Amino acid sequence: MSHSQRPRYPYKVGNYWLGERLGAGYSGAIFKATNLNNEEIVAVKIQDVNHECPTNRYERAFYPLLQGGKGMPKLYASGVEGQWDYLAIDLLGPSLDSLLRKSGKKFMDLRSVLCIAMQVIARLETMHNRGILHRDIQLGNCTVGLEGDATLIYMIDFGFSKIYIDQRTGRHIPDSKARRDFIGNYWFSSVGVHCKNKVPSRRDDLEALALMLIHLLTPDGLSWTRNGVPKDDAAHTRLKRAKQAATPEELCKGLPEEFEEFLKYCRRLKFAECPDYEYWIEEFRCLAEAKGYPPDDAFIWPPPNPEPAVRVATHGRPSLEGDKAEMEGILNDLAHLQLGQRQILGERNVNDIRRNIAAPGKKPPGRPRKASDEVIVVSDDDENVPKAHRLPKALHLTRLTKAVDSAADNSTLSQLVSEFVEVIKENRSRTLTKEGFAFLDALYKQLADPSVFIVPMRTSKSRTQINSTQSKADDVVVDARRMKMNKLFALRREVHDVMSNKALAGLVADFGAVIDKSNGRTVTKDAIGFLEGSADLEVLYIILNDGRRLSSPDNPLNATHTLLSPVTIGALPLTATK
Numbered sequence: 001m002s003h004s005q006r007p008r009y010p011y012k013v014g015n016y017w018l019g020e021r022l023g024a025g026y027s028g029a030i031f032k033a034t035n036l037n038n039e040e041i042v043a044v045k046i047q048d049v050n051h052e053c054p055t056n057r058y059e060r061a062f063y064p065l066l067q068g069g070k071g072m073p074k075l076y077a078s079g080v081e082g083q084w085d086y087l088a089i090d091l092l093g094p095s096l097d098s099l100l101r102k103s104g105k106k107f108m109d110l111r112s113v114l115c116i117a118m119q120v121i122a123r124l125e126t127m128h129n130r131g132i133l134h135r136d137i138q139l140g141n142c143t144v145g146l147e148g149d150a151t152l153i154y155m156i157d158f159g160f161s162k163i164y165i166d167q168r169t170g171r172h173i174p175d176s177k178a179r180r181d182f183i184g185n186y187w188f189s190s191v192g193v194h195c196k197n198k199v200p201s202r203r204d205d206l207e208a209l210a211l212m213l214i215h216l217l218t219p220d221g222l223s224w225t226r227n228g229v230p231k232d233d234a235a236h237t238r239l240k241r242a243k244q245a246a247t248p249e250e251l252c253k254g255l256p257e258e259f260e261e262f263l264k265y266c267r268r269l270k271f272a273e274c275p276d277y278e279y280w281i282e283e284f285r286c287l288a289e290a291k292g293y294p295p296d297d298a299f300i301w302p303p304p305n306p307e308p309a310v311r312v313a314t315h316g317r318p319s320l321e322g323d324k325a326e327m328e329g330i331l332n333d334l335a336h337l338q339l340g341q342r343q344i345l346g347e348r349n350v351n352d353i354r355r356n357i358a359a360p361g362k363k364p365p366g367r368p369r370k371a372s373d374e375v376i377v378v379s380d381d382d383e384n385v386p387k388a389h390r391l392p393k394a395l396h397l398t399r400l401t402k403a404v405d406s407a408a409d410n411s412t413l414s415q416l417v418s419e420f421v422e423v424i425k426e427n428r429s430r431t432l433t434k435e436g437f438a439f440l441d442a443l444y445k446q447l448a449d450p451s452v453f454i455v456p457m458r459t460s461k462s463r464t465q466i467n468s469t470q471s472k473a474d475d476v477v478v479d480a481r482r483m484k485m486n487k488l489f490a491l492r493r494e495v496h497d498v499m500s501n502k503a504l505a506g507l508v509a510d511f512g513a514v515i516d517k518s519n520g521r522t523v524t525k526d527a528i529g530f531l532e533g534s535a536d537l538e539v540l541y542i543i544l545n546d547g548r549r550l551s552s553p554d555n556p557l558n559a560t561h562t563l564l565s566p567v568t569i570g571a572l573p574l575t576a577t578k
């Protein structure tokens with residue numbers, strides 16, 4: 001509608017006196033308004049009842065369903081008065097679009113984008129749980145609240161929304177191959193809906209969000225947004241082609257891999273599949289933590305630290321400086337890992353073992369001896385000192401690493417891995433620091449040693465898992481879905497089937513490499529799952545120095561071991577091979 005055709009809006013509608021105009025869309029306008037009865041300030045969205053696109057009429061149906069949901073504006077009144085269809089809703093702050101434009105920046109900082117990601121996923125979850133698709137996810141439809149509420153992101157504009165659950169049958173609406181008119185927006189509507197005219201479902205709201213996030217992090221935005229709104233069919237066709245042709249890899253070059261994975265995930269979702277909202281909120285939260293940002297999702301604008309913590313995508317020539325810095329970082333961490341240079345435990349531990357043999361029963365000074373003391377003192381010298389996990393993370397991990405170095409049986413190793421998991425879990429930041437990598441390194445060396453030999457003995461915890469076939473089957477379904485999007489998932493599963501220390505060492509090495517490369521070195525839920533799996537192994541075979549013999553397919557050269565009952569040998573100290 002041209003300027004000259006713009007309707008002359010009234011001064012008053014319903015009980016509301018219209019003031020400053022806040023925004024306008026294709027079909028109407030939004031005004032700041034005052035309730036004449038109680039002077040309450042609200043926003044009134046007003047539209048000509050005969051408009052060809054009567055979105056207020058639709059919105060009026062959705063607002064009641066969304067009431068009470070976090071980040072959903074409150075509806076105060078709605079109706080038709082004369083020529084005007086109006087909705088009185090919460091007065092909100094600026095939209096993300098307006099914030100970014102006013103900042104003069106070409107892209108948004110990572111911390112802000114992560115907060116948007118976490119919050120908008122949660123908003124979509126709320127809407128979807130109430131049976132509603134948004135279908136018009138874009139920056140202009142995400143606004144912040146007013147003072148005191150400015151860190152919360154609200155969803156607005158439900159004019160294109162749609163019920164996707166058949167209210168009569170309770171079933172998801174059916175898919176259809178029939179060609180349909182496109183409803184959505186040019187920039188962020190999903191490839192399926194926009195370019196292939198597919199029926200929209202939950203996955204498409206999420207894909208639109210993924211594109212919006214990538215757009216925010218990309219200087220000058222997604223390539224197909226740079227020529228403005230297409231003015232004719234030819235321009236629209238070009239835009240659709242560009243959108244369809246852009247691969248997630250290209251779009252997310254230089255961005256943390258979570259964004260590429262998220263986009264791929266959205267595109268893999270089946271038509272009626274329920275997205276795993278919690279998983280992605282957690283992924284983005286972990287990434288925020290890994291980058292050193294506060295762990296919550298409060299959207300603070302302007303950002304406290306405007307410098308992006310991420311090397312953002314550059315168009316055309318990649319940033320060599322950025323590449324070099326990143327590579328140096330990775331090499332540094334790899335140097336700490338030293339996964340390739342393993343020592344032979346049998347040799348390394350000879351002195352420790354001799355010490356054990358020479359002074360059997362000798363207590364470490366200062367406290368009573370416990371079975372596990374023969375091998376290691378993990379937590380502290382004083383038993384009365386509070387639990388070890390209260391130590392600072394770095395110190396705790398260093399102690400655990402030392403403990404792994406001198407661990408003499410798999411039971412102890414298992415215990416140490418459990419404690420490692422606790423330290424990682426309990427800390428606000430789940431980044432795997434150099435102390436964390438040192439722990440993995442030590443664990444690798446211990447496990448890769450041919451003189452330590454295990455097959456997994458399922459502990460009672462594991463047995464419960466085996467017995468609960470149904471819950472395991474459920475897990476497998478969930479696992480299968482996630483495995484696609486997270487390399488760690490494969491490791492997490494494999495660790496339960498591992499048959500030897502050597503094989504486990506291989507998994508630990510892979511794990512270190514994956515963590516090092518991905519997620520900003522964040523230990524995600526899957527990573528924790530893997531570690532817990534590693535901790536869940538018990539010693540079945542153990543090396544003895546008393547002449548009993550054990551041979552193993554994994555260790556044919558070292559056929560000097562004896563098989564013991566798993567029950568009796570669980571915590572036996574490791575001694576030298578002869």
Ligand SMILES: Nc1ncnc2c1ncn2[C@@H]1O[C@H](COP(=O)(O)OP(=O)(O)OP(=O)(O)O)[C@@H](O)[C@H]1O
Nearest residue numbers: 022023025026027028030043090091092095140157
């Ligand atoms: N409750 C509100 N409080 C403050 N500003 C608002 C509010 N709702 C909308 N706005 C402003 O008005 C703009 C247009 O709002 P909205 O998208 O709901 O209108 P619309 O007519 O449906 O737009 P379009 O036709 O482009 O979809 C928003 O981008 C926002 O800046």
